[in-house]
Amino acid sequence: MSFEELYDKYFARIYNYLRYRLIARDAADDLAEAVFEKVLDKYGTFDPGRHGLEPWLFAIARNTLNDYFRRKKVRGWLTLGGREESLVSPESVEGAAQRSEENALLLAALARLPEQERDLIAMKFTLEMNNREIAAETGLGESNVGVILFRAMKKLREILGPESL
Amino acid sequence: MKENKDGEFGEFPGLAERLRRADFSGESRVKDLLKERLLAKAEKRGRRAAYLWLVPASALAAALFMMDLKHRPAPGPSQAASYALPSDGYAECGRRGLADYTEEGRF
Numbered sequence: 001m002s003f004e005e006l007y008d009k010y011f012a013r014i015y016n017y018l019r020y021r022l023i024a025r026d027a028a029d030d031l032a033e034a035v036f037e038k039v040l041d042k043y044g045t046f047d048p049g050r051h052g053l054e055p056w057l058f059a060i061a062r063n064t065l066n067d068y069f070r071r072k073k074v075r076g077w078l079t080l081g082g083r084e085e086s087l088v089s090p091e092s093v094e095g096a097a098q099r100s101e102e103n104a105l106l107l108a109a110l111a112r113l114p115e116q117e118r119d120l121i122a123m124k125f126t127l128e129m130n131n132r133e134i135a136a137e138t139g140l141g142e143s144n145v146g147v148i149l150f151r152a153m154k155k156l157r158e159i160l161g162p163e164s165l
Numbered sequence: 166m167k168e169n170k171d172g173e174f175g176e177f178p179g180l181a182e183r184l185r186r187a188d189f190s191g192e193s194r195v196k197d198l199l200k201e202r203l204l205a206k207a208e209k210r211g212r213r214a215a216y217l218w219l220v221p222a223s224a225l226a227a228a229l230f231m232m233d234l235k236h237r238p239a240p241g242p243s244q245a246a247s248y249a250l251p252s253d254g255y256a257e258c259g260r261r262g263l264a265d266y267t268e269e270g271r272f
Contacts, residue, residue, distance in 0.1 A: 003207055007200055012190035019189040029195045040203050106187055125184040153177045160180070 001053070003043055007036065013126055014061050020122035021065055023111045035064045058127050062137065109159040117152035124149060 001009075014035055018028040038060050046056060110118055123129045123137065131149070135142040174181040190196060 004200070004204055007203070011196060011200075012188055015190040015193055015196070016188060025189075025192055025194070028189070029193055032193065033195055033199055036199060036203055040207060100192070103187060103189060103192070106183065107189075121184065125181070125187075153174060153180060156184075157177055157180050 003040060006039070006043070006053075006057075010057055011036070013128075014057070017058075017061060017122050017126040018065065019107070020110055020126055021118060023107050027068075031064060031068055034068075035061045038064060054127075055133075058129070061127075105160065109156050112159055113152055113155060117148055117155070120145060120148050121152050121156075 011032070015028060015032050018031045018035070019025070022028050022031065039057065042060070046053075110121065113121070119138070120134060123134050124131075129137070131142050131145045134140070134145045138145070140148070
């Protein structure tokens with residue numbers, strides 16, 4: 001698969017994953033750039049026999065995102081002790097609302113979930129990972145992943161309300 | 166991957182479907198520009214790689230040249246003799262240097 005085909009096929013999924021995690025569009029744009037830069041740099045040495053393409057690609061996306069959170073956290077400690085949730089600014093949610101009400105409602109609901117629940121929801125629905133893969137990736141037990149996902153879905157349904165589903 | 170259909174979220178079928186089909190990529194400001202930039206970068210890198218063989222080739226050529234200079238055989242004794250300077254410094258041509266010319270009368 002050429003890099004162009006890979007980009008066309010996976011940009012949306014990677015971007016949606018980043019958006020579910022970060023909520024803010026600008027941050028997701030920046031991270032998408034960083035992810036695909038890395039993919040291009042490493043694509044020449046990618047060995048399909050050793051890894052599948054999707055796990056390799058999603059690992060790059062997750063590692064880039066985790067690095068970003070680590071940097072944010074350190075910067076937060078150095079300033080006001082900011083938390084990851086501070087990435088979810090009301091302006092970013094409001095801006096999204098102007099573009100698409102439905103998407104914005106979903107983002108606003110996701111923004112109210114704790115970081116871990118949002119992470120699992122993002123892996124489940126944008127990267128389409130199963131519970132075993134999520135467990136392996138996060139270090140959680142497989143049944144624990146199921147419980148956290150169920151709890152997150154329940155919260156989302158409560159936030160969004162039955163009429164919006 | 167891609168094995169979780171709504172059996173797992175039977176209690177939330179509408180929500181699961183909505184989470185799965187939500188697409189924010191159309192809102193990205195970088196999608197098209199990033200693609201152009203990365204493809205241009207890949208092409209440039211490919212062009213550079215096409216000429217990359219020149220580097221070891223020219224290094225090899227330089228090494229062979231140096232080896233050739235170092236291992237050129239020394240001249241044999243007969244050859245050495247024919248090129249040796251005469252003891253008086255003027256060889257056997259009969260000339261004795263500038264003095265010969267000045268003695269010829271034309272000066």
